[in-house]
Amino acid sequence: MFTNIHTDQSLCANVRMNSMAPNPFRLAQVVLNIKTQQQVNVKKGGGVVQVKKKGGDDVKGEGKSEKNRFFNFHPNSYEPMDNIRCAVVTGANKGIGFEICRQLALEGIEIILTARNESRGVAAVDKLNSSGISNVIYHQLDIIDSKSVQNLVKFIESRFKKLDILVNNAAESGIVYVDINKFKEGGAYMQVNDDNVDNLTGLIEEPYDLGERCLNINYYGTKRVTDALIPLLQLSKSPRVVNISSAYGDLHWFHNEELKHELHDIEILTEERIDEVIQCFLRDFKVTKLRENGWPLTCSAYKVSKAALNAYTRLMARKFQNILVNAVHPGYVVTDMTSQTGILTVEEGAQGSVMAALLPDDGPSGAYFDKTKLAPFTLAERPI
Numbered sequence: 001m002f003t004n005i006h007t008d009q010s011l012c013a014n015v016r017m018n019s020m021a022p023n024p025f026r027l028a029q030v031v032l033n034i035k036t037q038q039q040v041n042v043k044k045g046g047g048v049v050q051v052k053k054k055g056g057d058d059v060k061g062e063g064k065s066e067k068n069r070f071f072n073f074h075p076n077s078y079e080p081m082d083n084i085r086c087a088v089v090t091g092a093n094k095g096i097g098f099e100i101c102r103q104l105a106l107e108g109i110e111i112i113l114t115a116r117n118e119s120r121g122v123a124a125v126d127k128l129n130s131s132g133i134s135n136v137i138y139h140q141l142d143i144i145d146s147k148s149v150q151n152l153v154k155f156i157e158s159r160f161k162k163l164d165i166l167v168n169n170a171a172e173s174g175i176v177y178v179d180i181n182k183f184k185e186g187g188a189y190m191q192v193n194d195d196n197v198d199n200l201t202g203l204i205e206e207p208y209d210l211g212e213r214c215l216n217i218n219y220y221g222t223k224r225v226t227d228a229l230i231p232l233l234q235l236s237k238s239p240r241v242v243n244i245s246s247a248y249g250d251l252h253w254f255h256n257e258e259l260k261h262e263l264h265d266i267e268i269l270t271e272e273r274i275d276e277v278i279q280c281f282l283r284d285f286k287v288t289k290l291r292e293n294g295w296p297l298t299c300s301a302y303k304v305s306k307a308a309l310n311a312y313t314r315l316m317a318r319k320f321q322n323i324l325v326n327a328v329h330p331g332y333v334v335t336d337m338t339s340q341t342g343i344l345t346v347e348e349g350a351q352g353s354v355m356a357a358l359l360p361d362d363g364p365s366g367a368y369f370d371k372t373k374l375a376p377f378t379l380a381e382r383p384i
């Protein structure tokens with residue numbers, strides 16, 4: 001087991017090789033798929049929607065590669081489910097989450113593509129399906145809604161009886177664009193730093209209610225989903241949790257040395273303390289005391305949410321020694337969150353998370369990946 005957090009390119013190479021190797025899960029699944037070819041269920045309501053099978057011969061006979069020859073439904077009668085790896089991706093109707101689903105599905109993993117909005121989630125599954133990928137199902141999930149989380153847990157319990165991979169991707173930025181064109185002309189997120197905070201006035205704004213919601217989704221929502229799915233992850237032979245973080249979670253954005261030290265030192269940090277820190281941030285945010293108390297000044301709530309997520313990642317990794325729990329910064333990616341600015345495509349942005357989801361059993365845990373490279377959780381300066 002890796003314990004040191006350092007850049008290790010050989011690990012990345014190993015992981016790539018591992019994902020190319022003959023995959024027993026995939027082989028077992030192809031057999032299972034052939035058995036179940038004629039049993040397609042299309043069920044709406046109760047939160048789950050199966051992808052429609054187009055005609056009777058989409059699995060075989062169209063010259064598709066093996067990667068696309070998967071079927072999307074495995075009735076309980078076709079046990080053992082042990083041979084199937086399944087993954088939940090949150091906020092997967094678009095952007096990086098959608099692409100993570102696509103790339104993991106191509107690895108032969110059964111994907112539960114989740115989205116808070118059913119029509120957006122179903123449309124995303126349809127899109128994958130029409131590209132020939134059918135081992136994807138939709139389930140509703142709003143990560144800040146406890147009932148929605150419990151419904152997902154019940155669904156996985158009854159259908160898969162365990163969970164192998166959880167990708168916590170869903171997030172909001174907590175900001176509004178006041179003048180999007182000027183923001184883009186000025187360099188978009190490349191100009192977002194605390195030295196430039198005054199120049200950003202009139203381009204982006206952070207209303208308190210959006211900041212609070214950002215923390216509720218990015219930190220508390222992610223924690224809620226993870227806590228609820230831990231028992232099912234514990235039933236997997238190779239459980240993985242991937243928390244999509246951000247370079248904005250780097251502690252160098254904080255200007256309070258004591259707080260930085262506290263959030264970094266997981267020997268003393270607790271989940272309760274992270275909670276207190278967030279509540280303290282919200283109080284200061286409400287009464288505009290961010291500068292005074294050393295909080296990040298730009299994209300503040302988002303930065304606090306991702307710093308808290310990094311700390312939680314490390315606490316989880318320590319608590320659950322049999323689960324590989326890692327944080328991944330996807331890079332600066334062209335998505336709605338960045339208002340379609342960015343320097344990486346979603347295909348590139350998804351790679352680090354897919355790699356972390358497919359880590360071998362002796363891979364790192366409690367680590368941070370800057371895209372596909374292992375990196376320290378905090379640097380003196382880190383570009384977004």
Ligand SMILES: NC(=O)c1ccc[n+]([C@@H]2O[C@H](COP(=O)([O-])OP(=O)(O)OC[C@H]3O[C@@H](n4cnc5c(N)ncnc54)[C@H](OP(=O)(O)O)[C@@H]3O)[C@@H](O)[C@H]2O)c1
Binds near residue numbers: 168
């Ligand atoms: N893009 C970047 O440059 C960048 C950089 C660093 C980190 N990241 C991280 O990468 C991840 C994906 O971001 P993205 O760029 O792909 O953003 P995006 O295109 O805006 O997608 C965000 C997704 O999260 C969903 N979501 C938000 N709140 C949710 C909730 N309460 N329950 C369920 N789903 C919810 C959204 O659903 P709706 O469609 O319903 O709104 C959407 O599907 C995020 O964790 C983000 O912080 C992105």
